[in-house]
Amino acid sequence: MGAAFQLVVDCGEAEVMARFWAGALGYEFALAPEGFATWKDFYRRLGVPEEELGDGVDRIRDPEGRGPDIWFHVVPEGKVVKNRWHLDIHASGDWSDPIEARIQRVDAEAARLAELGATITGAFEEGLDHYAVGMKDPEGNEFDIN
Structure with a gap:
């Protein structure tokens, strides 16, 4: 365990x-x-x-x-460098779903989190079948929606 x-x-x-x-x-x-x-x-x-x-x-x-x-x-000190690790929030659905549907889900979740106070840093595609959106939380910590 x-x-x-x-x-x-x-x-x-x-x-x-x-x-x-x-x-x-x-x-x-x-x-x-x-x-x-x-x-x-x-x-x-x-x-x-x-x-x-x-x-x-x-x-x-x-x-x-x-x-x-x-x-x-x-803590008294602020964030000054890129995170050494980050969270990936999985919102796209199953990998076998059409990429267009997964992109729509990821973008919708990124928009929802932006309304909660996150910042969208950009979308990225890796290969032909992967899509994610980079984001930062209210204090600048990086995370991804995929």
């Missing part, structure tokens, strides 16, 4: 990122652990200094339990 893990994303504005990625991935806001009214209360219990406690939502979870929990960790 694989190890349990959560994805941690360093960011400047946790709630903005949590709201964007919850909408992008179909996730929901994670509830604070049992016995704590808020995540802030939980962090205080762990000894996190008051000045490091953020406000608002900073964790999301897959309501179906398939994907990892994601914590948006506020």
Whole structure:
């Protein structure tokens, strides 16, 4: 059995990122652990200094339990270089579907995520039968829709 893990994303504005990625991935806001009214209360219990406690939502979870929990960790420094890894969001359907239908689905998902706050960086085709759209989330982290 694989190890349990959560994805941690360093960011400047946790709630903005949590709201964007919850909408992008179909996730929901994670509830604070049992016995704590808020995540802030939980962090205080762990000894996190008051000045490091953020406000608002900073964790999301897959309501179906398939994907990892994601914590948006506020850090003082901003993003300065290209990601060393990125998410690919699969929206095109099955590879055996006609390429025209897959392109339509990818473009529709890219437009939806742009409305949530992402930036479209460009479409690209690899070979005769692959189409994807490059994007950036609200803080500039790269990801693809394919």
